[in-house]
Amino acid sequence: MTPDQWHADKAAREMYERNRPLSDEELDAMLPGAEQGYKVLPPPAGYQPI
Amino acid sequence: MAAAAARRQARLPPEVNRVIYVRNLPFSISSEEMYELFGKYGAIRQIRIGNTKETRGTAYIVYEDIYDAKQAADHLSGFNVQNRYLIVLYYN
Numbered sequence: 001m002t003p004d005q006w007h008a009d010k011a012a013r014e015m016y017e018r019n020r021p022l023s024d025e026e027l028d029a030m031l032p033g034a035e036q037g038y039k040v041l042p043p044p045a046g047y048q049p050i
Numbered sequence: 051m052a053a054a055a056a057r058r059q060a061r062l063p064p065e066v067n068r069v070i071y072v073r074n075l076p077f078s079i080s081s082e083e084m085y086e087l088f089g090k091y092g093a094i095r096q097i098r099i100g101n102t103k104e105t106r107g108t109a110y111i112v113y114e115d116i117y118d119a120k121q122a123a124d125h126l127s128g129f130n131v132q133n134r135y136l137i138v139l140y141y142n
Contacts (some may be wrong), residue, residue, distance in 0.1 A: 011061055019068070019116045027096055031069070031110050031141075037102035038110065045084040049093030049114070 068095070068119045069141035071074040073108045084109070087131065092118025110141060112134075 001009075022030075032038045083099055088111050095112040113119040119140075127138035 013085050014054065014114075015061075018062075018092075021114075022068070022095060027112060031096075031098055031112070032105075037100055037105035038098040039101050041084060041097040041099045043085050043094070043097075043110070044080075047085050047089065049089065
């Protein structure tokens with residue numbers, strides 16, 4: 001494995017780690033909840049993520 | 051698509067995060083308006099909005115993809131919503 005392949009691989013691993021899907025539990029652990037004065041805002045009925 | 055591909059290769063600074071924290075939102079903003087305003091930049095994983103006296107007017111918006119969050123933060127900071135200027139920060 002050449003050094004630049006290694007760096008590219010490391011960068012890809014780092015980006016995967018920062019971008020891996022977050023579960024609800026992780027979100028609850030990360031973000032302030034009801035007791036800190038925040039509530040989850042449900043998406044409107046016809047919401048289509050682009 | 052090339053731009054999107056190039057965008058994906060660019061390494062992001064450490065503070066860039068999938069969760070953006072927004073202040074100075076109008077108190078009366080609706081779910082439709084929130085999802086329409088922030089959903090333009092990418093799929094939204096979750097929105098948490100402040101509902102007490104201290105947290106009203108602020109929200110955490112979680113995007114599915116970190117590059118979308120960066121686009122949103124870049125375009126929305128200082129954006130005028132019902133003549134209030136949005137303050138957008140990355141969650142840390």
